[in-house]
Amino acid sequence: MADKKTGGLAGIVAGTTEICTVGSEGNSLHYRGFSVEDLAEHSCFEEVAHLLIHGHLPTVVELAQYKAKLSSMRSLPNPLKIILQQIPAIAHPMDVLRTGCSALGTIEPEESFKQQKDIADRLLASFPSMLLYWYHYHKQGKEINLQTEEDSIAGHFLHLLHGHSADVMLQRALDVSLILYAEHEFNASTFAARVTTATLADFYSAVTSAIGTLRGSLHGGANEEAMKLLERFDSVDAADKGIRQMLANKELIMGFGHRVYRVRDPRSDVIKEWSKKLAAHTGNTLLFPVSEQVDNIMAEEKGLFPNADFYSASAYRFCDIPTEMFTPIFVMSRITGWSAHIFEQRANNKLIRPGAEYIGPEPQTFVALEQR
Amino acid sequence: MADKKTGGLAGIVAGTTEICTVGSEGNSLHYRGFSVEDLAEHSCFEEVAHLLIHGHLPTVVELAQYKAKLSSMRSLPNPLKIILQQIPAIAHPMDVLRTGCSALGTIEPEESFKQQKDIADRLLASFPSMLLYWYHYHKQGKEINLQTEEDSIAGHFLHLLHGHSADVMLQRALDVSLILYAEHEFNASTFAARVTTATLADFYSAVTSAIGTLRGSLHGGANEEAMKLLERFDSVDAADKGIRQMLANKELIMGFGHRVYRVRDPRSDVIKEWSKKLAAHTGNTLLFPVSEQVDNIMAEEKGLFPNADFYSASAYRFCDIPTEMFTPIFVMSRITGWSAHIFEQRANNKLIRPGAEYIGPEPQTFVALEQR
Numbered sequence: 248m249a250d251k252k253t254g255g256l257a258g259i260v261a262g263t264t265e266i267c268t269v270g271s272e273g274n275s276l277h278y279r280g281f282s283v284e285d286l287a288e289h290s291c292f293e294e295v296a297h298l299l300i301h302g303h304l305p306t307v308v309e310l311a312q313y314k315a316k317l318s319s320m321r322s323l324p325n326p327l328k329i330i331l332q333q334i335p336a337i338a339h340p341m342d343v344l345r346t347g348c349s350a351l352g353t354i355e356p357e358e359s360f361k362q363q364k365d366i367a368d369r370l371l372a373s374f375p376s377m378l379l380y381w382y383h384y385h386k387q388g389k390e391i392n393l394q395t396e397e398d399s400i401a402g403h404f405l406h407l408l409h410g411h412s413a414d415v416m417l418q419r420a421l422d423v424s425l426i427l428y429a430e431h432e433f434n435a436s437t438f439a440a441r442v443t444t445a446t447l448a449d450f451y452s453a454v455t456s457a458i459g460t461l462r463g464s465l466h467g468g469a470n471e472e473a474m475k476l477l478e479r480f481d482s483v484d485a486a487d488k489g490i491r492q493m494l495a496n497k498e499l500i501m502g503f504g505h506r507v508y509r510v511r512d513p514r515s516d517v518i519k520e521w522s523k524k525l526a527a528h529t530g531n532t533l534l535f536p537v538s539e540q541v542d543n544i545m546a547e548e549k550g551l552f553p554n555a556d557f558y559s560a561s562a563y564r565f566c567d568i569p570t571e572m573f574t575p576i577f578v579m580s581r582i583t584g585w586s587a588h589i590f591e592q593r594a595n596n597k598l599i600r601p602g603a604e605y606i607g608p609e610p611q612t613f614v615a616l617e618q619r
Numbered sequence: 620m621a622d623k624k625t626g627g628l629a630g631i632v633a634g635t636t637e638i639c640t641v642g643s644e645g646n647s648l649h650y651r652g653f654s655v656e657d658l659a660e661h662s663c664f665e666e667v668a669h670l671l672i673h674g675h676l677p678t679v680v681e682l683a684q685y686k687a688k689l690s691s692m693r694s695l696p697n698p699l700k701i702i703l704q705q706i707p708a709i710a711h712p713m714d715v716l717r718t719g720c721s722a723l724g725t726i727e728p729e730e731s732f733k734q735q736k737d738i739a740d741r742l743l744a745s746f747p748s749m750l751l752y753w754y755h756y757h758k759q760g761k762e763i764n765l766q767t768e769e770d771s772i773a774g775h776f777l778h779l780l781h782g783h784s785a786d787v788m789l790q791r792a793l794d795v796s797l798i799l800y801a802e803h804e805f806n807a808s809t810f811a812a813r814v815t816t817a818t819l820a821d822f823y824s825a826v827t828s829a830i831g832t833l834r835g836s837l838h839g840g841a842n843e844e845a846m847k848l849l850e851r852f853d854s855v856d857a858a859d860k861g862i863r864q865m866l867a868n869k870e871l872i873m874g875f876g877h878r879v880y881r882v883r884d885p886r887s888d889v890i891k892e893w894s895k896k897l898a899a900h901t902g903n904t905l906l907f908p909v910s911e912q913v914d915n916i917m918a919e920e921k922g923l924f925p926n927a928d929f930y931s932a933s934a935y936r937f938c939d940i941p942t943e944m945f946t947p948i949f950v951m952s953r954i955t956g957w958s959a960h961i962f963e964q965r966a967n968n969k970l971i972r973p974g975a976e977y978i979g980p981e982p983q984t985f986v987a988l989e990q991r
Contacts, residue, residue: 254634254969255634255817255969255970255971255972256628256631256633256971256972256973257972257973257974258974259628259631259973259974260973260974260975260976261628261973261974261975262626262627262975262976263975263976263977263978264975264976264977264978264979265977265978265979265980266979267975267977267979268977268979277982279979279980279983280979280980280981280982280983281982281983281985282982282985285985286985289985289987289988290985290988294988304986304988304991305988305991306988306991307988307989307991310988326705326706326707327705329701329702329705330701330702330705330722333698333699333701333702333722333726334698334722334725334726335698335725335726338725338726338728339725339728342721342724342725342728342821342823342824343725345721345724345824345827346718346721346722346724346725349714349717349718349721349827349831350702350705350706350718350722352714352717352718353706353707353710353711353714353715353718354705354706354707354710356710356711356714432974432975433972433973433974433975434972435814435817435818435970435971435972436818438814438971438972438973439811439814439815439828442807442810442811442814442832443811443828443831443832443835444835445627445807445835445837446807446808446832446833446834446835446836446837446838446839446840447835447836447837447840448831448832448833448834448835448838449714449831449834451714451831452714452717452830452831452832452834452835453831455717455721455827455828455831456811456815456827456828456831456832458824459721459815459820459821459823459824459825459827459828460814460815460818460820460824460828461818461820462818462820462821462824463815463816463817463818463819463820463824464818464819465817465818465819465970466818466820466970467818468818468819506970506972507972507974597626597627598627598807598837598838598878599627599628599807599810600627600628600629600805600806600807600810600878600879601628601629601631601632601633601805601810602628602629602630602631602632602633602804602805602879603632603633603634603635603636603639603804603805604632604634604635604636605635605636605637605639605640606635606636606637607636607637607638607639607640607651607652608637608651608652609652610649610652610653610654611651611652611653613653613654613657613658613661613662614676615661616661616662616666616676616677616678616679616682617679619676619677619678619679
């Protein structure tokens with residue numbers, strides 16, 4: 248009974264926040280009062296990171312300083328490089344980031360909560376380095392240079408990934424996607440970060456919890472699952488038949504619907520536009536129409552709308568990003584929102600410790616080992 | 620308002636469990652229906668681990684097989700050893716275990732949930748190895764042998780720590796303490812493990828979240844804080860004066876009271892007896908009387924009772940365990956309870972995603988960068 252009422256804590260208010268409204272009218276998303284559509288249209292990801300981590304949208308001078316600060320924080324300490332070398336080539340990249348974040352916390356520990364904003368910036372700046380150092384070390388057997396001239400995180404990531412500066416449109420598409428994924432209230436990974444933070448654990452512990460939580464296919468892993476699905480179809484017709492068959496088999500189709508949004512996911516409209524633009528730009532005539540067909544069937548048959556993950560999959564593919572890096576990109580973005588929530592939890596802390604309804608055995612008489 | 624009602628989710632039922640009742644009459648603790656007093660009196664930690672991970676108290680044959688299985692899982696893969704070498708000597712041991720657990724998840728990944736019980740046993744068997752390999756590598760510059768003839772986790776841990784087999788009474792004291800710490804319903808670290816599990820993340824991610832959460836001083840770190848406090852006093856009189864002064868200054872005294880227990884913490888009575896016995900056995904005439912004095916003042920002045928952490932501190936000291944290993948020992952025990960909760964969450968899963976009350980700025984008009 249209690250389980251029905253509070254299963255998964257749906258509808259339970261677990262605390263207050265000044266950071267984000269999500270789905271307040273069933274379809275809106277604001278970061279500190281700014282709509283995600285405005286931010287995606289008019290700002291860059293570093294402005295949004297500054298808004299979330301440092302509390303306000305930066306001025307021209309502040310933004311330049313912030314980009315310079317982040318650029319200066321991209322290198323990795325040698326012990327961390329050796330650790331990344333030890334992580335197998337076949338590891339899931341999310342496990343690489345989870346381990347990299349945890350390891351950095353042993354090498355550059357948080358000695359005082361006063362360091363928290365610098366640590367947030369350090370992680371924001373160094374996650375692309377961790378992932379791509381490990382990736383190239385194993386794929387090419389080479390230690391890449393972690394410095395580039397790119398002043399944006401999106402540009403820097405694509406440069407490290409491909410070994411050269413990316414097309415401006417691809418850079419901006421990834422930049423927008425980072426804005427869309429930056430923050431989302433008490434989602435599971437953020438809530439995990441707050442549960443960890445609430446014991447007064449260090450910053451890295453909280454972010455490590457968040458990464459591990461984002462890893463699951465019901466959360467961050469959804470865009471990877473969407474991509475794997477889309478890749479199965481070599482035509483719009485094949486997608487049509489395949490999806491209808493999956494629905495008939497009651498299989499789960501990832502990238503649709505949302506625990507909080509009831510009408511639409513505002514992020515989907517933005518990233519869908521970008522996916523369409525990138526399809527034209529890159530000359531790919533298959534993936535976007537296939538995606539749209541899946542979208543149409545889901546609306547028609549299930550009344551479901553795409554969430555942020557669905558069109559992100561094709562957008563990332565057009566940027567030539569390997570599927571297994573989709574969720575790590577989510578980490579590179581969401582570290583901004585996680586950080587804001589860690590600060591907020593610490594500023595007004597209370598241990599997060601719910602109760603449980605016991606449905607197990609009654610008190611049992613102990614029977615000694617020899618008599619069992 | 621919502622914050623007051625649900626601050627820290629106190630009193631909110633976040634789900635059902637068959638594993639543990641805690642504080643059902645304000646003072647009791649049962650694992651799968653067996654009272655913790657019975658278990659601490661009559662069973663060994665491996666029996667309790669079997670009860671929690673494998674669902675029932677083992678027979679004589681099952682226990683022998685289980686101990687043999689755990690003994691066979693104590694070694695560490697070479698890449699993990701190299702990773703542990705890279706973690707600085709000054710790191711917090713909890714950060715070592717957090718990173719070691721995460722790294723093992725990249726080297727021996729969970730490819731199917733069918734592996735979950737073996738992974739639970741693997742972590743149970745290898746946490747002492749991770750901690751003490753790292754510890755001796757940095758303290759003595761030597762790579763210790765991770766195999767011992769000890770067939771209990773408590774004995775194995777003390778052997779690895781001190782380089783020789785420990786006194787039987789010390790082994791049993793640690794063994795009992797592992798029983799007492801094994802499981803505690805939806806405490807913060809277990810709840811964090813369940814939040815992570817509920818996205819369908821892998822086993823290592825869930826345990827990594829739990830370790831990071833246990834690290835905080837409001838949770839697992841409390842026994843370390845209690846020890847640091849007790850060590851300040853070189854006499855019962857000094858403790859008396861010091862604690863009264865701290866109370867007058869409204870300083871927090873760790874190791875007393877509990878979110879769930881209202882009358883007493885049943886674990887405290889058990890470990891207090893052991894602490895007293897070890898004091899006599901080791902000839903230490905200071906630490907136990909100092910602890911009792913602090914206990915008496917807290918009862919008298921604040922009406923608070925000691926929780927499991929308070930007398931664990933002195934018991935561990937009598938076993939010659941360094942203070943910074945107190946919380947890691949908690950990990951070595953609680954991995955059993957965490958595992959049971961991860962299995963349970965997976966068996967009847969629902970994403971754990973509460974809501975938040977928004978108290979931030981109203982929707983704001985976006986101002987372009989150049990106009991700020």
